[in-house]
Amino acid sequence: MRMLLKAVLDTEAGSETMRRGAVAEVVDRMREDLQPEAFYFFGEDGQRAFFVVFDMADPSQIPALTEPMYQQAKAKVTLTPCMNVEDLMKGLEEATAQMQEMQGQSAQ
Numbered sequence: 001m002r003m004l005l006k007a008v009l010d011t012e013a014g015s016e017t018m019r020r021g022a023v024a025e026v027v028d029r030m031r032e033d034l035q036p037e038a039f040y041f042f043g044e045d046g047q048r049a050f051f052v053v054f055d056m057a058d059p060s061q062i063p064a065l066t067e068p069m070y071q072q073a074k075a076k077v078t079l080t081p082c083m084n085v086e087d088l089m090k091g092l093e094e095a096t097a098q099m100q101e102m103q104g105q106s107a108q
Contacts (some may be wrong), residue, residue, distance in 0.1 A: 002037070003056045004082040005065070008049040010074030017073065034065075053082065 009017075017023055031039065034054040041050045056062075062079065069075040083091065 001056050002082055002084065002087070003054060004078075004080045005052045005054070006049065006078045006080075007052075007069050007073070007075045008044050008047050009069075011047050013072065013074040014048045 017026065027039075030036070030052065034052060036052045036054040038053040039050065040052075041048070043049065056079075066077050066079070069077050
């Protein structure tokens with residue numbers, strides 16, 4: 001399932017990672033492990049943050065993915081299922097068909 005991961009890093013923990021020069025290593029490891037569709041970095045409320053869009057094959061991946069962020073970067077992590085335009089269009093088609101079927105059944 002396509003997922004959107006948002007992580008907001010604790011400023012002090014993020015700064016320590018920067019001082020150690022480990023940011024590139026962490027980003028490279030995430031890119032290798034997740035093979036993301038998109039990876040964006042930004043500031044949020046004075047803290048370092050990023051979005052990653054990737055395919056999650058199994059929910060059992062969640063602890064291995066999130067625990068390092070919680071423990072090493074004291075991050076606030078949000079995981080949300082998401083769609084691209086093709087997914088949305090397919091879902092709308094299916095929803096429309098279901099709604100029409102339900103309306104047909106209630107008219108009988």
